[in-house]
Amino acid sequence: MKTKHIFYLLLLCALSACNSTSNEKDLEAPEILAGTEGAGPLNCAVYHLGGTLIFQYSFLDNMELGSYNLEIHNNFDHHTHSTEAETCQQDPVKKPVNPWIYNKDFHLPAGEKMYDAYEEIKIPEDVDPGEYHFMIRLTDASGWQTLKSVSIRVAE
Numbered sequence: 001m002k003t004k005h006i007f008y009l010l011l012l013c014a015l016s017a018c019n020s021t022s023n024e025k026d027l028e029a030p031e032i033l034a035g036t037e038g039a040g041p042l043n044c045a046v047y048h049l050g051g052t053l054i055f056q057y058s059f060l061d062n063m064e065l066g067s068y069n070l071e072i073h074n075n076f077d078h079h080t081h082s083t084e085a086e087t088c089q090q091d092p093v094k095k096p097v098n099p100w101i102y103n104k105d106f107h108l109p110a111g112e113k114m115y116d117a118y119e120e121i122k123i124p125e126d127v128d129p130g131e132y133h134f135m136i137r138l139t140d141a142s143g144w145q146t147l148k149s150v151s152i153r154v155a156e
Contacts, residue, residue, distance in 0.1 A: 026142035030061040034148070036116075041134050043150040044088040050125040053152075057136065059115045064141035065108045068117060072102035072152075075131040081149045082133075088151045091130055100127035100154065110141075129154050 034042070036058045047053050059065055076094045100123065108115050136148040 024063070026061075026063045026140060026144065028062045029144040029146045030059060030065060030138045030140040032136055032138050032146055032148045033058040033060060041150055041152050043082070043084040043086050044153070045150070046153045046155055047123055048155050049123060049127065049129060051123050053121040053123055053134075055117065055119040055121060057117050057148075059108070059117060059138050061113055061140040063113070064110070065112045065115055066139045066141040066143075067105060067107045068139065069105050069135075069137040070102065070119065070121070071135040071137070072100055072121075072132055073135075074099040074101075074128065075133050075151065076128070078131075081135065081147070082151060083147060083149050084151070088131070088153070094130065096128055098126060098128050100124060100132060123154060127154065129156050 033039070034057060036056075038054075038056050039058075040054055040056055041047075055070060059068065074096050076091075076096050076099070078090055078093055102121065106117070106119075130153065132152050132154055134150050134152050137145055138148075139145045
């Protein structure tokens with residue numbers, strides 16, 4: 001008899017722990033919102049050696065955001081991953097001597113569905129000027145990922 005009560009008590013606890021959201025599956029990738037005022041960097045933007053690149057975008061997910069990654073690498077060979085329709089003016093192909101490489105992960109607060117991201121990224125004074133890719137990888141808590149890649153230029 002005591003075993004039967006324990007069984008029902010455990011069953012009741014298990015059922016009360018379940019709710020409608022715990023059984024929902026996240027089937028949507030998060031969104032990177034570039035339409036917000038002050039968003040950047042934007043495609044074809046020009047920055048200067050020793051200056052500061054302001055990263056500002058809003059992120060949105062239907063259930064929960066997870067993390068984002070920012071990457072900057074040279075595009076001296078004219079490869080592409082651009083997610084933008086507009087093409088930027090290109091320099092002749094060149095070999096990198098001291099290219100700028102930036103790659104950093106950022107974790108977002110648990111439970112957030114919307115987040116306004118802002119980072120100030122210092123541009124080194126001694127890197128090769130030229131064409132670069134600025135890539136944003138946004139991942140939600142379920143593992144869905146969205147990529148935004150824009151072309152930027154670093155000038156002297």
